[in-house]
Amino acid sequence: MRAGYATRLSRIAPYVFMAPAVLIMAGALLWPLAHSVWLSFHEWKLGTPQDAAVFTGLENYRILLGDPDTLTSLRVTLVFAFTVVTLEVALGVGLAILLERPIRGMNALRSIFIMPMMIAPIVVGLLWRYMYNEQFGPLAQLLLLFGVEESPPWLSSPDWALASVIIADVWQWTPFIFILALAALQSVPTSVVEAARMDGAQARQTVFYVKLPLILPVVIVAALLRLIDAFKVLEVIFIMTEGGPGLSTEILSMRIYKTAFEFQQLGRASALSNLLLLLVAAISVGLVLFNKLRERANESG
Amino acid sequence: MKAGEHRAAGSVYYVFLAGMALLCLAPVVLMVVTSLKVRTQIFSDTLTFFFIPTVSHYAEAFGDAALTRTLGNSMAVALFATALTMAAGCMAAYALARFSFFGRGVVSGATLLMRMVPPAVLVAPIFMLWTYQFGISDTLSGLVLAYTALNLPFVIWILQSFFAQTPPQLEEAARLDGANPFQTFFFVILPIVAPGMAAAAIFAFRIAWNEFILALVLTNRFTRTIPVEISLSISEHNIAWGKVMAVGTLIAIPPLIFTFIASRHIVKGLTAGAVKG
């Protein structure tokens, strides 16, 4: 039996459609990732030719895991990622609930809210480094207006720097959560809210028992997206603190960069990259699975 | 609830909203304002609200041949990378949304996983491959390739939900009219998802235009992009804040233009991604 021309076309169609994207991702994402695994078993110093790489087995991983700085960096990364996401979700969702109603001029406001996240991270870093400048930065000047003569050591003290960097990220990304949560709230059918009110629910009760559960799936996905992105942060910290003072803002991405270009250990940097990748994958997959289980439990319960 | 109370609550809402808008806006406005101040005003210890703006920092930026070159490079890389991403991404997203084929699950899962790869992870291996295997380091096409790959997972993921929302009857009708799958895709489906494509393209452009760390290692003096140029120019001695802020403003302009003409599409892109994730 001969398949018709059209049938054959539609059989190969998906492969033709997929081919360019798959080729590009395989060549420029998968291959580098595989290469990174290969590299992580070698000692290769920056500035030497590729064939100078020496196979050292698991040595890079052994060095990294025995290095207290790696663990510090891991801790900073986790604190940074989970703090920014928690703050952004709490603030974003909170504000969305407060402000949920048809708003006049929302188009203009929406553009303003999106603005911070469209700006290049490198510029965000510069902007906040300027804001935090202890001599002539706008924050120092603002505090001076209120009679505070000595600016807090925003970026120069190991106790403050991480918080300062977190503030910058929260500034940039809270609007993202806010917009998503607002859109989700506005798509909650009014009939549901009306029904709750008919049943005698107070305004606060409708928020917590009716609206929040309905928008929860969107919030969870948004939070997950933010979490993934929080592990990708590098530029803002690169510009603001370079990981310092001390190791107080040394997130793993920054550490990878330093291991590769400052310590000049490309193999070890690749090993650290793989560890970071594993961490992100484990956390993401874990959260997705948890979410799936939760949904299933909700459905059956 | 009395009308008066309602109005009072309403004005509280607006005060809140205005406060939020101000918080989002203030640092950006400060950047622009600083770029218009002369040096002594910038380094002043107190706030200056009124001053005669100067465009000297912009004149300096545009008078710098290296800087205008990097602006051109950034534009070229961002546009080509966006075009390539959209071409490959649309087709792939359509295939994933509409066809069942061998390997679909694997590709779809892998795409999702690759979305979470931090760019820092790719720095060492991409530098090595681009330099020694592909011979495309220091070229703009090398950057275009890297950005396209980096953007594809995200773009495919956003677009998939847009394609999924188009009614299947359209394809059925096109098929009955004798169109093959490719004609259907290009002439029937693509025009419908154009708004979604706009959103995805803005995101792709944003990444390619803003990206820094890969550009830092993959470019040389001739192919450097603007985020790299600005980071390398923040010298230890004498940060020229006026010029840095002027260049920062220049970098921010293209994404901000998109924000203001297409904020609705951007939000649609964001929500589509989040809801269908």
Add this chain to the structure above:
Amino acid sequence: MIHEKIAAGAVLAALALLPSAAAANPYQAYSGTTLVVSFPNHPHYDAVDRVLPEFTRETGIKVEVDKLQYTKMRDKQLLEMAKPRGDYDLVAYVVFSKTDFVAKDLIEPLAPYFLNPALADPDYDPGDLIDVYVENAGLVGGKKGYLPGPTAGLYGVPFGAETSVLAYRRDIFEKHNLQVPTTYDALLDVACRIPELEPGMGGLASRSQSGHQIIHAWLLHLAPLGGRIFDDHWNPIFNQAPGVQAAETLKQILACGPKGGAGQGFGGMKELFLQGKTAMFLDSTVVSGEVDDPNKSRIVGKVGWALHPTGIRRGSQTGGFGIAIPRNSQNKEAAFLLMQWLTSKAVDKKIALAGGSPNRKSTFADPAMQRQFPHFAVFGEALKYADADWRPLLPVWVGELKGMIGPRLSESIVGDAPIQATLDELARRTRQVMEREGFYTYQ
């Protein structure tokens, strides 16, 4: 003031006549070539910018300068020099990179160029280059690998090299009848009295930014206080008494320093002094190019100069930059010609007049220059005590060890981590790294 201007004019006029005689032939073959040079963003190289157009006029060789932040410059150079064909024809490097570049075979030995009669200028007079600068910036392969000795070879030429001096506000010192400190005890005493005598002014500006900068500041005091990083067999000894004392000294200097002075790098520290926020500056000589420039400085004519104070021994730092030719340059001969021109007697003076750091004895000895820059006498004296071994110029030090020590040092000096315990732990980990790198093979 007017006298100085006239003197400077005379020097310039005399200099303008000199190079034309030598400009005739060696450059002809390379006329029209474009050289790409990698220079740091640094006061000396700002001065070089003003002189470079003359090179193009004289030789027809064009020069494109890629100016980068100096701590980022090295990463970029390494990436570039690791490629089969590089972008750079001449690179400036902080002196501590010399061994790294040579160990990785990234830069050219200079002997063949000085041997080539078509390139080498017979009037170059290498003996006139300041010895300790040549040793520190250019020689590799002597004692310990980075110190001079019979086995060393020349890989770079000092350009923007420096030592450390104490700059102080003459007006403030006179006003309060203060003695210029010659010892570390006196230095700390004066540094902490100034904030009381002059409210709002700090005693001594210092670098303290996490990483390279704070290590530099610590080392600056470590050597005069009698310490070293390693003993002669690469055993880390920086956790002994002088190391702790150097850290405590630095901590006290910061405590008596200017408001907002913590976390500054070289530029921030220099700015604090130039803006009149501190009474003293103890670091690179390069600051002298800017103190009397009214566009950059608020302390024109108010600065006096003295030697780096003595602790247990007198020892000023040796640092700054050298220039070298990358192996993968496509224009090595022309690059050598530029290197030779930049470091020639005539151009050395021109760069000094434009605000750069001199690298030649003849510039320091020139009476017209001495009249223009009275501090040259002090600088010449400081060079006698320049300590070439104040930091180990090893690849492993520049890369991994500094990266490991810098942040932790910052935690104990800017932060509150206990100094002795931190240094002990760092010494232990330094030993591990040195072991891994094979430094104890002979033990």
